[in-house]
Amino acid sequence: MIKRLLKVTFSEWKLFFTDPAAVLLLVIAGFIYAFYYPTPYLKQVVTEAPVGIVDLDKTAMSRQLIQMSRAAQQIDVKYVFDDIHQAKLSMADGNIYGYMIIPNNMERDIRTGQKVTLNVFTHGAYVMLHGNIGTAFATSGLTLGAETKIKRIALDKQVPAKSAMAMRDPFPIQIQTLYNRTGSYSNYVVPSVLVLILQQSLIIGICTLGGARAHRKFRKKKQESAAENESLPYRYFGRSLAYFLHYACFIAFYHFVVYNVFDFPRRGEPLPMIVFAVVFLSASINLGMVLSQVFLRRETGMQIFLFLSIPILFLSNFSWPRYLIPDWMAALSAILPSSYAVPAWISIEQMGAGIQDASVFLVKMGVQSVIYLGLGLLLSFLRDKSKLKTGDM
Amino acid sequence: MILLVLPVSTSIFMVHFFSAESIQRIPIGIIHYDYSKLSERLEYSLSANPVLDLKLHCSDFSECERGIRRGEIQAFIVIPYQFEKRVLRYETPVVPIYSNGQYYLTNMFALKEIRSVFSTIGSNLFTRHIKEPIKTEIHSVGNSTGNYQGYLGLGLVTSIFHMSSILIAVYVFSFPLRDRKTKEYIDAAGGSRMILWFASVVPLILISWFLMLAVYTYTHRFLAPLTLSEFIMVAAGQFAMVLACTGAGISFVGITGNMRMATSVAGVIGGPAFAFAGQTFPIIAMPFFVRCFAFLLPLTHLLKIQSQMILGDVGLIPSWDSLVILLGMGLFWHLLGGRLIFMRWKKWNHD
Numbered sequence: 001m002i003k004r005l006l007k008v009t010f011s012e013w014k015l016f017f018t019d020p021a022a023v024l025l026l027v028i029a030g031f032i033y034a035f036y037y038p039t040p041y042l043k044q045v046v047t048e049a050p051v052g053i054v055d056l057d058k059t060a061m062s063r064q065l066i067q068m069s070r071a072a073q074q075i076d077v078k079y080v081f082d083d084i085h086q087a088k089l090s091m092a093d094g095n096i097y098g099y100m101i102i103p104n105n106m107e108r109d110i111r112t113g114q115k116v117t118l119n120v121f122t123h124g125a126y127v128m129l130h131g132n133i134g135t136a137f138a139t140s141g142l143t144l145g146a147e148t149k150i151k152r153i154a155l156d157k158q159v160p161a162k163s164a165m166a167m168r169d170p171f172p173i174q175i176q177t178l179y180n181r182t183g184s185y186s187n188y189v190v191p192s193v194l195v196l197i198l199q200q201s202l203i204i205g206i207c208t209l210g211g212a213r214a215h216r217k218f219r220k221k222k223q224e225s226a227a228e229n230e231s232l233p234y235r236y237f238g239r240s241l242a243y244f245l246h247y248a249c250f251i252a253f254y255h256f257v258v259y260n261v262f263d264f265p266r267r268g269e270p271l272p273m274i275v276f277a278v279v280f281l282s283a284s285i286n287l288g289m290v291l292s293q294v295f296l297r298r299e300t301g302m303q304i305f306l307f308l309s310i311p312i313l314f315l316s317n318f319s320w321p322r323y324l325i326p327d328w329m330a331a332l333s334a335i336l337p338s339s340y341a342v343p344a345w346i347s348i349e350q351m352g353a354g355i356q357d358a359s360v361f362l363v364k365m366g367v368q369s370v371i372y373l374g375l376g377l378l379l380s381f382l383r384d385k386s387k388l389k390t391g392d393m
Numbered sequence: 394m395i396l397l398v399l400p401v402s403t404s405i406f407m408v409h410f411f412s413a414e415s416i417q418r419i420p421i422g423i424i425h426y427d428y429s430k431l432s433e434r435l436e437y438s439l440s441a442n443p444v445l446d447l448k449l450h451c452s453d454f455s456e457c458e459r460g461i462r463r464g465e466i467q468a469f470i471v472i473p474y475q476f477e478k479r480v481l482r483y484e485t486p487v488v489p490i491y492s493n494g495q496y497y498l499t500n501m502f503a504l505k506e507i508r509s510v511f512s513t514i515g516s517n518l519f520t521r522h523i524k525e526p527i528k529t530e531i532h533s534v535g536n537s538t539g540n541y542q543g544y545l546g547l548g549l550v551t552s553i554f555h556m557s558s559i560l561i562a563v564y565v566f567s568f569p570l571r572d573r574k575t576k577e578y579i580d581a582a583g584g585s586r587m588i589l590w591f592a593s594v595v596p597l598i599l600i601s602w603f604l605m606l607a608v609y610t611y612t613h614r615f616l617a618p619l620t621l622s623e624f625i626m627v628a629a630g631q632f633a634m635v636l637a638c639t640g641a642g643i644s645f646v647g648i649t650g651n652m653r654m655a656t657s658v659a660g661v662i663g664g665p666a667f668a669f670a671g672q673t674f675p676i677i678a679m680p681f682f683v684r685c686f687a688f689l690l691p692l693t694h695l696l697k698i699q700s701q702m703i704l705g706d707v708g709l710i711p712s713w714d715s716l717v718i719l720l721g722m723g724l725f726w727h728l729l730g731g732r733l734i735f736m737r738w739k740k741w742n743h744d
Contacts, residue, residue, distance in 0.1 A: 173511050298653060
């Protein structure tokens with residue numbers, strides 16, 4: 001029995017490396033994407049975003065503020081403008097991504113006890129730079145203002161400078177980032193995308209090879225061979241095993257190689273990783289087995305899943321919380337393994353979670369596997385019985 | 394399905410995905426080692442903040458840390474022992490805040506709000522009547538409310554049409570090759586490959602362009618309205634991008650000679666294009682060779698035009714360069730694609 005099963009497994013695995021479409025999807029895609037996708041984020045964080053300052057005050061204090069801004073790591077003060085229109089044009093030209101306006105009479109107003117507002121304008125299309133530029137300018141403004149406020153408190157309350165400082169900021173906060181400590185953008189995006197690469201290439205690959213279908217037309221010379229036309233359980237589980245073993249190697253490759261190359265934290269313990277691999281790959285393989293019986297052409301799965309890759313990535317909620325999406329979308333996301341695999345992978349691999357911590361996601365993928373297994377077997381059975389003459393599968 | 398249903402439905406899907414517009418109700422936790430009026434006040438303010446949702450009261454550090462690992466909370470605050478007493482003695486007790494940097498966006502929003510709550514209460518505690526001398530107001534030009542439905546929606550819609558234009562061209566031009574119908578198609582065009590070319594390309598470009606324009610207009614209602622000249626510039630940019638992408642798709646068919654391989658190439662280039670186009674992670678922060686690749690993507694230039702248009706009263710001049718580049722790309726890809734596909738047609742017509 002095992003011999004028959006392994007024969008089907010080996011025959012299918014061989015196909016991964018001999019069928020040109022399969023090689024591309026099941027072998028090359030997993031490697032190429034893992035190195036290609038993270039390349040935009042090689043620098044990991046955005047530093048020295050080009051910005052400008054419109055200095056309408058032109059005093060010692062405004063120059064001090066410019067100096068403080070120049071010292072900020074997140075921004076690079078490229079230009080100091082005399083009027084606002086120049087700054088607007090520079091932002092439209094793409095030379096700068098934001099600018100701060102130092103108002104006329106800033107120093108005079110501060111020295112006479114009035115309140116001054118510094119307006120910072122960032123380019124609305126670049127949300128990441130908005131945060132960085134805003135924080136850098138706000139910190140400069142706050143630092144300059146702090147000196148003045150401490151002096152005012154000391155004079156008003158008749159207290160020494162140390163007490164004035166304590167009164168200004170009585171309980172300072174200290175932020176400790178538990179995971180992704182450097183605020184790396186690649187560390188935030190790429191792990192989720194890696195899981196998606198595995199799922200998408202696996203499903204598309206299974207669809208391209210026809211899942212558990214018998215007499216696959218594209219195997220022209222071998223479509224009548226024994227391994228190709230084993231009984232349904234052998235075909236289904238034998239081929240599934242080939243996909244499972246192949247993709248388990250990919251998970252190991254990502255864990256040991258890709259994570260090292262891109263310097264991602266690798267906190268996954270062996271047992272949770274194995275459990276993750278089993279439930280995630282089972283759910284994805286069985287979903288692929290279901291879908292492969294629906295398509296008549298080898299490339300249909302690829303065409304459809306390429307369109308769906310962006311919605312599927314966002315439905316995994318790696319960036320936008322699940323509770324903020326419409327209910328029907330949340331319900332729809334329940335059919336995709338990636339919706340649970342991405343948070344499970346992040347918990348286990350990025351945060352070092354154990355099986356118990358990630359169980360909420362692992363159990364759901366387990367349920368998906370069982371449902372898709374039943375459906376996959378049923379559809380393969382029906383496909384075996386049908387006499388469709390169209391298509392190439 | 395590929396020409397109409399999938400591009401429109403996935404685009405509308407993505408726009409509605411962000412219907413909450415901005416991030417709210419971020420779950421956070423708290424550990425109290427001091428039950429005082431001041432700590433209660435802080436807790437009340439955190440609960441009242443619409444961006445935060447004080448969900449978990451932990452008895453110790455490990456309980457809250459587990460909450461983060463399980464995805465139940467995004468951050469937690471530790472109110473230290475004798476917090477109020479130490480504050481009143483001017484000892485400036487430090488309040489540690491532990492956050493999960495893995496979820497970048499929610500982390501950014503959560504920390505911003507927690508900082509704001511603490512600084513508001515802190516600055517009002519002893520020096521309510523002495524205001525901060527300098528206040529900084531941060532404005533996002535063209536997206537004043539920080540609306541993600543508009544900001545990310547527009548980029549994603551454009552990205553989906555970028556990919557769909559390539560895929561549709563691949564499908565239309567590889568279909569006769571796949572189904573061995575090249576001769577039939579050329580015969581239908583009266584034996585003229587030029588007529589077949591135009592009959593295939595023109596409807597393809599026009600349909601994709603109109604669909605994109607319609608979905609873009611639908612999405613843009615979440616942002617400040619465009620003037621007529623700005624709208625025309627965006628429409629021209631979109632036309633040029635569709636032109637370039639269809640040309641690229643035809644070239645992929647011409648190079649590979651079959652639908653499956655051409656679709657794979659289209660997927661490799663079009664799939665992750667949004668990551669390279671600079672809207673989420675700026676191009677200036679990418680390595681040089683990646684910037685070169687980003688420059689070759691039509692999506693990069695159209696996103697540049699679209700983002701310039703949301704800035705308002707700066708005129709159209711800054712966008713001309715991007716438009717010219719897109720048109721140049723369109724011309725190049727169509728000349729290349731035309732040459733290659735004509736050769737394929739000739740070969741298959743004879744076969």
